[in-house]
Amino acid sequence: MSLDDRKLEVLRAIVEDYVETQEPVGSKALVERHQLGVSPATVRNDMAVLEEEGYIRQPHTSAGRVPTDAGYRLFVDRLSKVKALSPAERRAIERFLIGAVDLDDVVHRTVRLLAQLTRQVAVVQYPSLARSSVRHLELVPISTTRLMLVMIADTGRVEQRLVELPGPVPPEDVTDLRRRVNEKLAGKKLADTPPLVQGLVDDCAPESRATMACLASVLLETLVERSEERLALAGTANLTRGGVLDFQGTLRPVLEALEEEVILLKLIGDLEPSTTRVRIGDENEIDNLRSASVVSTGYGPGATIVGGLGVLGPTRMDYPGTIATVRAVARYVGDLLAQN
Amino acid sequence: MSLDDRKLEVLRAIVEDYVETQEPVGSKALVERHQLGVSPATVRNDMAVLEEEGYIRQPHTSAGRVPTDAGYRLFVDRLSKVKALSPAERRAIERFLIGAVDLDDVVHRTVRLLAQLTRQVAVVQYPSLARSSVRHLELVPISTTRLMLVMIADTGRVEQRLVELPGPVPPEDVTDLRRRVNEKLAGKKLADTPPLVQGLVDDCAPESRATMACLASVLLETLVERSEERLALAGTANLTRGGVLDFQGTLRPVLEALEEEVILLKLIGDLEPSTTRVRIGDENEIDNLRSASVVSTGYGPGATIVGGLGVLGPTRMDYPGTIATVRAVARYVGDLLAQN
DNA sequence: ACTGGCACTCTGTCATCCGGAGTGCCAAAG
DNA sequence: CTTTGGCACTCCGGATGACAGAGTGCCAGT
Numbered sequence: 245m246s247l248d249d250r251k252l253e254v255l256r257a258i259v260e261d262y263v264e265t266q267e268p269v270g271s272k273a274l275v276e277r278h279q280l281g282v283s284p285a286t287v288r289n290d291m292a293v294l295e296e297e298g299y300i301r302q303p304h305t306s307a308g309r310v311p312t313d314a315g316y317r318l319f320v321d322r323l324s325k326v327k328a329l330s331p332a333e334r335r336a337i338e339r340f341l342i343g344a345v346d347l348d349d350v351v352h353r354t355v356r357l358l359a360q361l362t363r364q365v366a367v368v369q370y371p372s373l374a375r376s377s378v379r380h381l382e383l384v385p386i387s388t389t390r391l392m393l394v395m396i397a398d399t400g401r402v403e404q405r406l407v408e409l410p411g412p413v414p415p416e417d418v419t420d421l422r423r424r425v426n427e428k429l430a431g432k433k434l435a436d437t438p439p440l441v442q443g444l445v446d447d448c449a450p451e452s453r454a455t456m457a458c459l460a461s462v463l464l465e466t467l468v469e470r471s472e473e474r475l476a477l478a479g480t481a482n483l484t485r486g487g488v489l490d491f492q493g494t495l496r497p498v499l500e501a502l503e504e505e506v507i508l509l510k511l512i513g514d515l516e517p518s519t520t521r522v523r524i525g526d527e528n529e530i531d532n533l534r535s536a537s538v539v540s541t542g543y544g545p546g547a548t549i550v551g552g553l554g555v556l557g558p559t560r561m562d563y564p565g566t567i568a569t570v571r572a573v574a575r576y577v578g579d580l581l582a583q584n
Numbered sequence: 585m586s587l588d589d590r591k592l593e594v595l596r597a598i599v600e601d602y603v604e605t606q607e608p609v610g611s612k613a614l615v616e617r618h619q620l621g622v623s624p625a626t627v628r629n630d631m632a633v634l635e636e637e638g639y640i641r642q643p644h645t646s647a648g649r650v651p652t653d654a655g656y657r658l659f660v661d662r663l664s665k666v667k668a669l670s671p672a673e674r675r676a677i678e679r680f681l682i683g684a685v686d687l688d689d690v691v692h693r694t695v696r697l698l699a700q701l702t703r704q705v706a707v708v709q710y711p712s713l714a715r716s717s718v719r720h721l722e723l724v725p726i727s728t729t730r731l732m733l734v735m736i737a738d739t740g741r742v743e744q745r746l747v748e749l750p751g752p753v754p755p756e757d758v759t760d761l762r763r764r765v766n767e768k769l770a771g772k773k774l775a776d777t778p779p780l781v782q783g784l785v786d787d788c789a790p791e792s793r794a795t796m797a798c799l800a801s802v803l804l805e806t807l808v809e810r811s812e813e814r815l816a817l818a819g820t821a822n823l824t825r826g827g828v829l830d831f832q833g834t835l836r837p838v839l840e841a842l843e844e845e846v847i848l849l850k851l852i853g854d855l856e857p858s859t860t861r862v863r864i865g866d867e868n869e870i871d872n873l874r875s876a877s878v879v880s881t882g883y884g885p886g887a888t889i890v891g892g893l894g895v896l897g898p899t900r901m902d903y904p905g906t907i908a909t910v911r912a913v914a915r916y917v918g919d920l921l922a923q924n
Numbered sequence: 925a926c927t928g929g930c931a932c933t934c935t936g937t938c939a940t941c942c943g944g945a946g947t948g949c950c951a952a953a954g
Numbered sequence: 955c956t957t958t959g960g961c962a963c964t965c966c967g968g969a970t971g972a973c974a975g976a977g978t979g980c981c982a983g984t
Contacts, residue, residue, distance in 0.1 A: 270977050283927050288978065306933045306977045345806050346744055348814075380724045384736055386924075394734060394742065396724055402734065402744045404686055406924065466685050474688075480820060481839035495835065499821035584726075584746065610946050625958055628947065646946045646964045 247297070251290045253280065255299055256323045258291075259311050263560055266486055268308030313525035313559060316537070320522050320563050327564040329572050333361060337576050344580070347371070347400035351476045354553065354577050359479025361569045364557035365502065367512050367540075370474040371399035371550040371581070373467065378429045378437070383422045383459075388412040393462060397434070399550050400584055407462045410454045417452060421459065434468055473509055477502060482557070490535065490558030497532035502556075507532075512540040512552035520567055525559045535559060539566050543574040545582035553577070587637065591630045593620065595639055596663045598631075599651050603900055606826055608648030653865035653899060656877070660862050660903050667904040669912050673701060677916050684920070687711070687740035691816045694893065694917050699819025701909045704897035705842065707852050707880075710814040711739035711890040711921070713807065718769045718777070723762045723799075728752040733799065735807060737774070739890050740924055747802045750794045757792060761799065774808055813849055817842060822897070830875065830898030837872035842896075847872075852880040852892035860907055865899045875899060879906050883914035885922035893917070 247255075257278045261269040271284040271291060280287065291309055294300045299315035302308070311319065340357040344350040351368050358366035376397035384392040391407040413421075428440050441460045448456045466472075480502065483495050491498055501507050507530055514521070520541040526534055533556070540554025553574055555566060587595075597618045601609040611624040611631060620627065631649055634640045639655035642648070651659065680697040684690040691708050698706035716737035724732040731747040753761075768780050781800045788796045806812075820842065823835050831838055841847050847870055854861070860881040866874055873896070880894025893914055895906060 268977090272977075284977095285927055285929090285979095286925085289926085292979080302978085304934060306979095307935075308977065346746065379726070380732075382722050382724065382734065384720045384722065386719070392720075392736060394722065394736070396732060396734070396744070400746075402742060404736070404742045406686065406740075478843060481836060481843055484834060484836040484839060494824060496821060496824040499824060503818060503821055608946090612946075623958055624946095625960090626956085629957085632948080642947085644965060646948095647966075648946065 247293070250280070250282070251294060252318075252323060253278075254287055254290045255294055255311070255315060256319060258294075258300055258309055259315065259319045259323070262310055263562055266560065268303055268310050270308035273308070311560075313527065316524045316559055316563070317527075320524070320567075324564045326571070327568045329568055333569065334572070336361065337573060341576055341580055347402070350400075350577065350580060352478075354573060355476040355478040358553065358555060358570070358573050359482060361573070362555045362557070362566050363479075363482050363485065364555040364561065364566065365477070365479045365482055366553070366555045367508050368476045368553040368577075369509065369512055369551040370476070371397070371401055371544070372473060373397060373401060373403070373434055375399075375433075375435075375544075375548075375550045376401060377431060377433050380430060381422070381425050383418050383425070385413075385415060385418055391418065391459070393459065395463075395467060398584075399581065403467060405462050405466050407459055409458055413452075413455055417455070421452070421456065425459070437468060438464060473505070473513070475505055475508055477508070479555075486558065486560075490560060492535050498536060498556075501530055501532040511538050511556070512554040514540075515542040515549045515552050520571055521554075522563065522567065537561055537563075539563070539570050541570055541574045543578045543581075545578055545584075550581070587633070590620070590622070591634060592658075592663060593618075594627055594630045595634055595651070595655060596659060598634075598640055598649055599655065599659045599663070602650055603902055606900065608643055608650050610648035613648070651900075653867065656864045656899055656903070657867075660864070660907075664904045666911070667908045669908055673909065674912070676701065677913060681916055681920055687742070690740075690917070690920060692818075694913060695816040695818040698893065698895060698910070698913050699822060701913070702895045702897070702906050703819075703822050703825065704895040704901065704906065705817070705819045705822055706893070706895045707848050708816045708893040708917075709849065709852055709891040710816070711737070711741055711884070712813060713737060713741060713743070713774055715739075715773075715775075715884075715888075715890045716741060717771060717773050720770060721762070721765050723758050723765070725753075725755060725758055731758065731799070733802060735803075738924075739921065743807060745802050745806050747799055749798055753792075753795055757795070761792070761796065764796075765799070777808060778804060813845070813853070815845055815848055817848070819895075826898065826900075830900060832875050838876060838896075841870055841872040851878050851896065852894040854880075855882040855889045855892050860911055862903065862907065877901055877903075879903070879910050881910055881914045883918045883921075885918055885924075890921070 257274050258269050261274065261277060271287040274287055275284050291300065295309065299312055299318055300309040301312050303310060337357060340353055344353055351370055355366045355368040358368065376399045378395060379398045380396045382394040384394065386392050389409045389412055391409060392404055393407050394402065394404045396402050424444065428444050429437055432440060441463055445453060445456050445460050483498060520539065523538045525537060528534065528536065528538065535558065536556055537559045538554055538556050540552055542549035542552050544550035554570060597614050598609050601614065601617060611627040614627055615624050631640065635649065638652060639658055640649040641652050643650055677697060680693055684693055691710055695706045695708040698708065716739045718735060719738045720736045722734040724734065726732050729749045729752055731749060732744055733747050734742065734744045736742050764784065768784050769777055772780060781804055785793060785796050785800050823838060860879065863878045865877060868874065868876065868878065875898065876896055877899045878894055878896045880892055882889035882892050884890035894910060
């Protein structure tokens with residue numbers, strides 16, 4: 245059975261009212277607040293059908309209706325258009341992001357901005373190393389048998405690792421190493437480096453091969469293979485808005501999930517489709533987040549995507565507004581990155 | 585009126601029981617659980633005195649007693665000895681901290697370890713730039729009019745800034761700049777650099793002076809003056825242990841405070857006395873944290889202190905255990921830093 | 925196909941009640 | 955002077971019941 249237009253309209257009204265008031269919405273209140281042009285009794289019939297189809301449910305007999313996850317899904321997919329941002333919001337975004345001094349700063353500002361605008365928990369992934377290219381590799385002698393390897397990526401990320409050398413290496417050899425490493429790797433996608441790094445070691449004169457091998461293993465192991473993704477988080481205090489009503493009584497599981505970087509990355513990290521993604525309640529694979537929704541998208545300079553960002557909140561959230569904000573922030577951040 | 589030994593013993597018993605059970609403790613239960621050698625009635629008299637003096641209070645008439653902030657304070661100062669760590673804890677600390685690949689990694693591991701061991705919210709400050717020395721300054725050309733300035737500090741911190749140059753600068757000039765900057769600044773305390781940096785500009789040949797001035801201003805402004813302190817946070821989910829009983833009903837204010845880096849720095853950042861500091865409830869200047877206690881200490885290689893770390897929890901916390909853990913972790917981190 | 929009416933159900937709240945735990949005080953004992 | 959046992963009193967927390975309000979489902983009528 246397909247739902248006619250009015251039933252969809254009723255669903256939309258229920259979602260909007262419930263999101264706003266946080267209370268189950270009844271037929272009477274609905275016809276009063278929206279111009280549906282029909283009587284409560286009619287709405288009740290429609291509601292019965294919507295409930296049958298699984299889009300809404302009653303917390304208990306003779307209470308109003310509340311959207312189900314499926315109801316929100318239908319709402320997001322077919323009933324809502326993306327809200328335009330208010331000029332105030334646009335200005336807030338611009339003002340917030342100018343004046344960032346480095347990548348850390350950009351990411352921190354972004355995540356706070358996002359949390360503030362959406363009034364939810366915000367997550368921003370640092371530009372992924374896997375999607376970055378090497379801009380420059382620097383070797384800094386710390387002692388005769390220790391180097392600090394600093395990698396600067398085109399996305400602005402800077403990573404450093406301590407390298408323990410097998411034996412003392414004189415400064416002029418370091419200069420030589422640096423030159424050779426950069427010649428080979430600068431400008432290359434990090435993902436493409438493994439064979440090149442191997443080549444570096446192979447081409448090495450025997451006397452410096454051990455040193456180069458050390459360097460190579462640190463490079464490969466900690467920067468390419470275990471290429472650690474970094475995250476910033478903000479707005480956890482927003483979880484307490486709306487009392488303990490959202491998240492079925494306890495923030496515990498949600499806070500626990502937010503502590504796990506791996507989980508967060510799963511949430512915002514699937515960057516394949518360049519469009520905004522919305523995961524509602526049960527659609528999250530993480531059990532702890534069954535009562536939460538996540539709106540996420542990728543960002544990056546131009547059309548490429550180097551990282552993800554998003555927000556997490558109760559399933560009862562303002563989807564159109566949140567989606568609009570997340571997209572806008574992602575675009576601004578992308579532009580900002582493009583300027584480097 | 586001074587408190588005799590038995591009254592102090594009663595106070596200790598009350599604190600210990602309350603911390604454990606989370607429930608107001610009455611005179612009867614007290615004599616049963618501890619060998620006080622006196623009757624409940626006697627204990628009641630002592631309690632009356634302790635209440636008079638402000639060390640305990642009754643949530644309501646005819647309920648048991650609960651320690652006040654002053655009571656906890658007295659307990660911490662005079663009634664508790666620092667617990668020795670269990671071998672299991674020691675092992676956990678060691679196992680957790682070996683294998684860290686860089687400073688970020690050390691800090692993150694530390695903060696998680698601390699949160700896990702104390703079962704509270706943990707905060708770790710990155711080694712303060714203000715207390716670090718310059719190990720090396722690196723200049724990486726990004727384009728002809730842009731440099732990336734990378735500063736490597738002896739504490740392992742690495743900071744990078746983008747420098748917009750007034751005009752194109754050829755690579756060999758960059759090499760020269762790099763050499764001059766390092767000759768002057770390497771090994772110096774960051775706090776001592778301002779006059780040296782000024783000297784660098786003054787000594788510059790006129791044709792490169794504008795470039796050097798640019799560099800100098802970025803250095804001074806963003807690394808020395810606005811030397812940003814960084815923090816890591818973990819264990820917020822622990823706030824939900826003990827139900828909503830701690831923190832008088834809502835986590836809101838606490839979560840809000842935890843979002844503010846400035847506030848956190850105030851909490852753990854006062855590094856003057858090298859000993860552990862405990863702030864109980866009202867002793868926190870931050871209103872939001874009036875129902876929380878903070879245990880913090882400084883850490884650093886050897887006897888010097890380069891940063892702070894600590895935990896935050898309900899006033900009802902296991903002070904001896906927490907203090908011991910915080911100290912131990914700080915010592916281990918210090919040792920780890922000393923190895924670099 | 926929609927509407928008005930009506931009986932029914934369930935929640936949330938308020939008042940009341942009662943057992944339990946704990947206190948404060950007092951008089952007696954050490 | 956300190957400690958102890960006894961006793962009346964207070965207050966919390968849970969259980970119970972009554973009740974108004976909101977909302978529904980269903981049915982007959984338009």
